[in-house]
Amino acid sequence: MDKKRVLSGMQPSGRLHLGNLIGALKNWVEIQDRYDCFYFVADWHALTTGYTNPSAIKESALDLLVNFLSAGIDPDRSTIFIQSMVPEHAELHILLSMITPLGWLERVPTYKEKQQEIQDRDINSYGFLGYPVLQTADIVIYRANYVPVGVDQVPHLEISREIARRFNSLYGEVFPEPEALLTEFPKVLGLDGRKMSKSYDNAIYLGDSEELVGQKIKTMMTDPARVRRSDRGDPEVCPVYQLHKFFSSPEELKENAEGCKTASIGCIDCKRILIKNVIHRLTPLWENRQRLLQNPKMLMDIAHVGSEKAKKAASETMGLAKEAMGML
Ligand code: TRP
């Protein structure tokens, strides 16, 4: 098997929404045959900001695993695991932390941003500063070639490349320099027209019921120019239409755009079609979720088998790293 290796992870920091599905998970699912994929739940990373409530992290970790699986990540084709079940990540993290200059970490834009954003807890910790070092360990411990990430994660990946390079030049070639596999997606907009995000309370969650999805889309913001049914609209400025682009067929898109511009359809008609399509897209996920939640043993088995597979690959790399350092 000569497939290139892909690794990506997500923090279990709450429920997933349509933005996460379209922006990340969908892509993870699609590349499963093209690459040797490792996907994991980054529960230790969630501790950097959520250390006051670790049991909540534990719970969301399982929920995230359910989301991975129900969205179509297939444990027979990909290696799916939970970070804390593969302690080799921590072992490599400590080795990498020795060769990572503080300046590299302090320079990461998300470091200062997050610190400013989070005011209710003290996150001025060693672990939080080291977030990108742990992330590097996650990646290079599988000698991954590609990391599917959003543009916001590119500075983190740049550090990973630098750390890998530094290790290789100090001790010998062990780690390939990971490359970003950028997924360019227009932002998915939320109910209020801002970027869909947990923190804006404007999201449609993968775990929402059919009824709730309908209710949410009905209240969704439209082109503000369409006050009355007879007003013409511009689909390009309408968040509902942005969602249509992900969920509706080309014919439906065309009909809704025409209907909007000529005021021959109302927003209610337009939304009804979107609701139908979002529900159609989510139904298999809901069914899978039900099946998994009814069978917690199966879920734990998947986590264990995946983590064992990951552990095997990780400990092989640890051997190489220690050997290169002359510490085996
Ligand atoms: N920082 C990622 C996030 O947005 C999670 C993560 C941890 C990750 N380790 C990784 C992503 C390694 C890609 C590769 O939550």
Ligand code: SF4
């Ligand atoms: Fe938006 Fe559709 Fe209403 Fe046009 S008809 S403003 S696209 S909801």
